[in-house]
Amino acid sequence: MTHNDAPGSKIPMVVIKRLPVYQRYLSELQKKEVERISSGELAAKIGITASQLRHDLSCFGNFGQQGYGYKVDDLLFEVNKILGLDHNIYMVLIGAGNLGRAVLSYPNFLSRGFIFKAAFDQKQPPVNLNIEGILVQPVRELESYLKEQLIDIGVITTPAANAQEIADILVAGGVRGIWNFAPISLKTPENVVVEHVHISESLLVLSYQLCHKGFGRLPVSY
Amino acid sequence: MTHNDAPGSKIPMVVIKRLPVYQRYLSELQKKEVERISSGELAAKIGITASQLRHDLSCFGNFGQQGYGYKVDDLLFEVNKILGLDHNIYMVLIGAGNLGRAVLSYPNFLSRGFIFKAAFDQKQPPVNLNIEGILVQPVRELESYLKEQLIDIGVITTPAANAQEIADILVAGGVRGIWNFAPISLKTPENVVVEHVHISESLLVLSYQLCHKGFGRLPVSY
DNA sequence: CTAACTTTGTTAAAAAAATAACAATCTTTA
DNA sequence: TAAAGATTGTTATTTTTTTAACAAAGTTAG
Missing domain, CATH: 1.10.10.10 (Winged helix-like DNA-binding domain superfamily/Winged helix DNA-binding domain)
Structure with missing residues (x-):
């Protein structure tokens, strides 16, 4: 051992x-x-x-x-x-557009202990708008919400323009991690872990491979 | 040189x-x-x-x-x-749910030469449903569409259950690459390049890091 | 125009990661 | 219960990747 x-x-x-x-x-x-x-x-x-x-x-x-x-x-x-999947991890999501809804409804989160406690959106959401059983609240409620609830991870699915502002609120509210889908580098204190999802990177890798096929073998070593 | x-x-x-x-x-x-x-x-x-x-x-x-x-x-x-971004790359998307819509409306695709030519959905879409200027067609049209149009990449944003079937149609229709968001491993011929997007992997990496913080330094070497 | 800088591309060295090899030890079968 | 077979955890080796070093070549300033 x-x-x-x-x-x-x-x-x-x-x-x-x-x-x-x-x-x-x-x-x-x-x-x-x-x-x-x-x-x-x-x-x-x-x-x-x-x-x-x-x-x-x-x-x-x-x-x-x-x-x-x-x-x-x-x-x-x-x-x-x-x-760290042996206990529940509580999350909030900010930005209930298409991407946010897709993430909220992603299967296999619950079964792995990831629990969305709330969702927020910039625009005043329709009264009682529910996505996958999560009530969508106006984003101005985020700050006070975080004071009351213990949240581990904030998920940012807003446009890039709002992402830093949201990140600041999340950090001030005590989250320990940020899962960032907005295409912008966030500035956060060292003790907050940020994982940035660059969806399009794999598309560019795909493009590269398509472009360089046909020289006998693929010019790629894995 | x-x-x-x-x-x-x-x-x-x-x-x-x-x-x-x-x-x-x-x-x-x-x-x-x-x-x-x-x-x-x-x-x-x-x-x-x-x-x-x-x-x-x-x-x-x-x-x-x-x-x-x-x-x-x-x-x-x-x-x-x-x-391979010096020329246009033509794509179709299958699965116009939240995730599909999010991908369709992802910024910076057009500017990099990625062009969605069409979108398809299982359910009969409402007449003339348009997402980001793309007409959503019923998926039974996909096969004949691919016979008429030269498409480089098929983007799969359907549920896992339908993904393989769609992949088969795409391959038969002559696409050279598949960008797969469905959580399932696709079987394709060797000459078709598949990039599988595992969104949740980075969430698990984030979870790991949160879980292992605090032992002096992060037990991670980059 | 010259001399002092700057910065590249490349080669060499160091570090990290992947693979192979194998003793230790558990399982299975008879 | 004993012998044959299987599979791990670990150490050694090889390969890959990263970093460092530096000659060559261009730039800038006087």
């Missing part, structure tokens, strides 16, 4: 970014009621090497059994715990 | 994934009418090393001038060309 959970120890970001992938495949297996899986089988499904999978997991602990593999339920439980 | 544009040469995927970032910052500079920039300045803005920026660019050519730096216009032009 040499896994890295000591204070100050560093887990590489490349490893952390693969955890959600493991979580997804394990959830699928659990849904199919598969009981056990070996690193070789799971890695093949994901499209990586068994070595990498075992190496990644060993950053966090020893979850397998020699000669047997991993119990799907147990490994998923552990991965969920690592990702 | 030793850059890599020979047939069969391989550009690392990590490099390709940074190109959209360069594109974005360069676009911003151009909008601000900045004429020239050095690798040091640009790298600082982006948050990488100058060395890495120059190294990445050198995969594709020599775009700078010693003692001067890069002309913003020229470098953006070159990066756009590398990404």
Whole structure:
């Protein structure tokens, strides 16, 4: 047992970014009621090497059994715990346009412990406008709302022009993380974690690949 | 001049994934009418090393001038060309729900040459339903539409249950790339490029970081 | 025009990540 | 219960990626 959970120890970001992938495949297996899986089988499904999978997991602990593999339920439980999905995470969303509604109605949030407590929009929303069971309130209520409720993550789906202002309110209101869909870099204190979703980046990568096909093999090494 | 544009040469995927970032910052500079920039300045803005920026660019050519730096216009032009943004890319979207509408109305697509030619939805759309100037047609028209129009990329924003069926129609209709937002792995021939957008992955990374804050420093190395 | 700067592209070195190898040990089968 | 087989966790090796260093070449200022 040499896994890295000591204070100050560093887990590489490349490893952390693969955890959600493991979580997804394990959830699928659990849904199919598969009981056990070996690193070789799971890695093949994901499209990586068994070595990498075992190496990644060993950053966090020893979850397998020699000669047997991993119990799907147990490994998923552990991965969920690592990702912080073993307890509820409360969120608010600001910007109830198309994108905001899409995020609010994204499936599999609830089942993973992400709970939208409220949604806000700039325009005075129609009285009792409900999206996916969430009441949409005018954004001027956000500040006072955050004083009363403990919210972990603020989700910004407003136009870029309003995003910084919203971020400031969220930070002042005590959120610890911001999931930002607005195409603008937010300025926040160091203790607030921001994840910026750049949807179009993958479209440009797709464009690149289309553009550079046909030279024998793809000029891409993964 | 030793850059890599020979047939069969391989550009690392990590490099390709940074190109959209360069594109974005360069676009911003151009909008601000900045004429020239050095690798040091640009790298600082982006948050990488100058060395890495120059190294990445050198995969594709020599775009700078010693003692001067890069002309913003020229470098953006070159990066756009590398990404295939120097000509129009025609797209159709299937699934005109909240997510589909959000994608259709995403800003900066047109300016980069991405053009939605049509949108389709499972349900019989209201007569002449227009979203962002795009007529939404019933999805049974998709197959015949693709026979008449040359479409590069199909964008799937349907529920997971319909995604594979749509992908099959797109492939049969001759699209070369699929931008898939449905949470399901698509089976496609090798010559069709698929980019799968896993929106929630970055939320899980955010959750991880929130969960592991406070041990002195973040247990994350970037 | 010259000399002092600046900045690139490239090569070399260092660091990080992925893969391979294998002892340890658990499972399965007979 | 014992032997054969399977699979992990870990260490070693290889590969990839990042960073550093620097000669070459252009710029700027006087």
